[in-house]
Amino acid sequence: MKEAVGEKIVMLNTMFLQTSITHLFILLFILPTISTAYFSDFDIKDCDYGEGNYIKGSQYHQNLELLLKNLSNSNLDLPEKGYFEDKQGSFNGSNQVFGHAMCRGDVQLPEDCRRCLKHIKTEIGKLCPNKKNAAVLYDHCFLRYSNQNFFGKPSGTEQSVNFTATIPEKEREEFVKVRSNLFSKLLKYATNGSSSPSFFANDKSKVSSNLTVYGLLQCTKDLSKEDCHACLKSEIEKFPVFGAYRTGMMSLGRSCFIRYQNHLFYQENNPQPPPPIPPERSKGNAKGKIIGIAVGVGLFLVSMMFLLWFWRNKKNRQKWRRMKLLNVSIPTRHNMSGDSQNDGIKIAGIEHLSLKYFDLDKATDHFSKKNIIGRGGFGYVYKGIQNEQEIAVKKLSSKDSLQVAGQLDKEVTLLAGLKHVNLVRLIGYCIEKNEMLLVYEYMPNGSLETYLFEPNSDKKVLDWSSRLNIIEGIVKGIQYLHEDSRLKILHRDLKPENILLDEDLTPKITDFGISKSSDVNQTRGSVTTNIIGTGGYMAPEYRFNGQFTTKSDIYSLGVMLLEILTSIRWFMHNNNPQIPNLRSYMSSGWKDATLEQKLAKIECESYTKAQEKTFKNILDIAMLCIENDQDQRPKISDIRESIKLSNDSSFKKRHMTPIVKSCSQAEEKIDESTSQKATSETLRNLQSIQISREMNDDTLR
Template sequence: MISLRLLLFLSTNLVYLIVITTSQTEVWYQLCVDSNGNYTANSTYQANLHTLLTSIYTNTEIDNGFYNFSYGENSDQVNAIALCRGDITPDACRVCTNYSSQAITSICPTQKEAIIGLEKCMLRYSNRYIFNLMEDAPYFFGYNLNNVSDVSGFNESRTTLLDQLSYQAAAGGSSQKYAYGQLGAPNYEIIYAIAQCTPDITESECRYCLYNATARIPQCCEESQGGRILYPSCNFRFETNRFYDIPIDASPSPPPTNSTGNNTIRTVIIVVSVITTVIIIIGICIFIRLRVRKPYKEVEKLEDIGQVKLLQLDFDTVRVATDDFSDANKLGEGGFGAVYKGKLSNGQEIAVKRLSQKSGQGDLEFKNEVVLVAKLQHRNLVRLLGFCLERTERLLIYEFVPNLSLNIFIFVDNLKRSLLYWEMRYNIIRGIARGLLYLHEDSRFRVIHRDLKAGNILLDAEMNPKISDFGMARLFLMDQTHGDTRRVAGTFGYMAPEYVGRGHFSVKSDVFSFGVLVLEIVTGQKNNNFRNEEIEEHLLTFAWQSWHEGRASRIIDPTLRANPSDEMLRCIHIGLLCVQENADDRPTMAEVVVMLTTPTVPLSVPSQPAFWMKSSANPGITPSDQSNPGSSQLSVDEASITELVPR
């Protein structure tokens, strides 16, 4: 058996693969947390830990596979959670937790916090309180080495199945939150899957945890026949062979018609290490010196539209679906044309983007949007269903998103804005961040959106955000990070200074736009029409100045200001980090996602924002006054931001 340790380091992470065979007693993943301190041999904490772990696997009264016990007092108190997969028997659960208890104390002999996972159970303990908390860090993932032939069709079926199981598991109650099921996929394949949460979290927390976990599929297993992602509070797994047991009183699932026999399913666990970083860096440096450096080149004409598998509709079909593009069906209008609601003959609702013949978007931009969006599949991106290219008409057919755009909710309709309570806004911010992270790092190619704004964030029936309008987006190879253009296009107020001034765009340009959007969501006001009582202010300037003075709460939307939370203030802080004038000072979207999902990660002090303007409210403050604000509202740290998630 290969024994490995996953370590967290506040330095450059190196990702490498370890292939291990799966078995019931094989350790799939483990993490020894050094940051919470260590205990000494023969100490009270060690004795309490031994007593606590023994009480878990010797308990014969609990039969739901979930244990949450504490033992000891004060600083020597140990808290533990064990979760067995929902399909195994109580006896098998005790065997699994027994082996886990022995393994975790051997692998992590002195740490006061650790987590370990086997195929059918998970065990974690800590000196901090871990009960009734939805925790999504650290996370681990693995995937099947065999790939599917029809990636798009398989992904659609898998997404449908996991969404169903997430809701079923979340509704399981306080005894067990577990669901299993199967669904047909292309090429006569059958997808089998399970979803599970620790039953001490709420139904909504379980749904969110699984939602967050499944959003990471592009990182690990988008093209694989199987995969799993594991958080401390939830996990899921899918395969094309049935890997779980079915209760005796349940109907057995039909076997896959194209089973490949008794293949050994191997799982790849992504492990973080720093020990070999120096060797790899030296090798990279030698390679860079020896290779002939090629000039930067933007990826163009990657595929012809004819090669993209999309529904191509004739113009008459779309005209009928939209009632001849009637004003009653018009959802909005932008720089490139109008968007209409429509309904196809099969009853499916669609949104049709009709490009204006007088707009600046020509065939190149149209082709760019079709090819680009067709390649992107993420729950926080709007889904392209088809297109129409006929005579002078160019139409894009998208999924219909019923709640229209974020712009309407926070800027246009005051009633809608008052209903946009903080938890909903925070979910929108995190969803946009995950969508951008996918574009920048997790999709097949790196995508820079270049026109991120409230009007291009659509909201579905559950108020989940979907990034839309990729007409200005640019596609790059993954080792390319930036580009230049003579044609600056976008929306002023959201465009980064290096893009406005020099036509230079990068992932950090999108980060700037995201920061503006975060500040708008928190304040409920547009960046170019921000008012402090009766005084018109520049949003970025006033936000930074307020934070600098320790009065960040005054920029919060009045509908939320009665109960300002640490999350609101932290979002202001993150927004200010994203809109810093120097692009190199801005965080990446990977760092932003960690900041939003891990409140314990310290935030650095933001420098002045771009487009600094003297404030009307306090003209005495100047950009050069950069001392620490000294406010207790936010936790600030001069240290750089480091991702704390093993990958």
């Protein structure tokens, strides 16, 4: 009898152990899949911020492999601290590699961090093959390497993801207030030196019984406290423009990271499953076998608890839709070669445009402050004289040399192949003595923006004929970019500031640093996470979803047309989160205003009957251009056909009797009160709610 019972116990024990082992094997297969999904809700590549490719097997490649190997070296303390920094290669050598990696502050150390980084290490070579500068950004960890030392140098956000879903209207005001207060608190905590891990904070705030905001932010640990604060603050300030009333937003940068959501997306301090209680020892053989059964059952239960924990994390992250975000780059990349300390680096294929730093330094009087004529997102512009010719020299900032090198390469590559009277002409470039310079033809009348919005400047007021000629020139230039050039170009940053005027007030489009060549289907368009430009001129599909086509430029053109004819800063209204749709906002009062009330008030300037018809036509076209639905916007060729002003001689007949006088003649005085009564309440409302000039600080570069 005892033997029978013993056999049954052995069989039962064996069965439980086999079951436990089976489940453990299943768990081993499932866990990698679950953990991969866990840390790779997003795998966003950033391969185009620097220049140059390495050759497989080269010294640079070997140094890179050593750096990546160190990343997963079990002797290093990365997983315990969540941050890794290394460099390989001889000091100041051309094959030196710098790299760092970091896990998000809520990721459990060391194992979750180790798994994420092990995966990202294998993926970066596939996503950015043979790139000397590359980064892969996951939601839970990231890795970046470069052939230039970037440690301690902040680099702003390059990737943004915005939700299309919005907060219910009745909760929006409170939502914006709570979100702002939450991130103010997170920013203070992450940068006051008390956070753990450093430069990291996450928390939640309740908006209502049905709505909670969850927020998280973090900087790379190579930054100073001040640089971290500045990086995060600049991203938080974009919430009113890019986040607005969205249910969530994420910005993944090379130096800082922010995210908010209306559901839990980060790991709270979940307690680890308790270890199995060790059973007491027993003398009996049967008790020993029962202990074996208990151990088997315990292992099975612990395994199932781990499985449940990972499954819950995966389920939470399924609420955030998985996105494989595309990035379209210029089809032809030019390798740079040469000695920057002697003859300077030359871009292959356009070596003839390479200029000497010594000559440009002399032409600008050693880049004297008195010769500064402008400032852009990448540096200052200086006036110079070379060979008795006036030139404009853009000196690119070296704060983020990888980014500006990419901008220089792109702009030189594009402009060298573009020739049109309404595009600024590139004279040359210089990459020498750690300086990067672009040289253009000089535009004596500066930018269109100063003529439209700076009445106190010393520039003359644009008359109606000049404004119409400028409109025609801009349209011609865009048509060349979209349809007539060898490479079809999407500018992506059209605005009055990027329209320069020569001595005859001929408009010329400039600043191609963020342009894209459209080698893809233009109707379907492309998607990017590198959303940069000027918020108020961005089409909604580009601004909020990263989608850009030629119709995105058409939207920017529409805002410009309105600004040229009205001298109202409509882009500021378009930057206001309270106004989600510029066209709808304008339509409420626009239709009730007369043409005279809509147009800019130009002192002592009149327009003809023919011009009046054209003004109405252009304003109608502008309203079509700013349609929220991009399919409703006209093509540039259709716009060009509608306003061929140069073929209409009536615009040049200044002797024609004007139908409107914008100022009083000597024999008929109009007092101020009468003039005010003539202005409709609608137009005053439109102009009175203009957003202050300080919103220029929200312009996104």
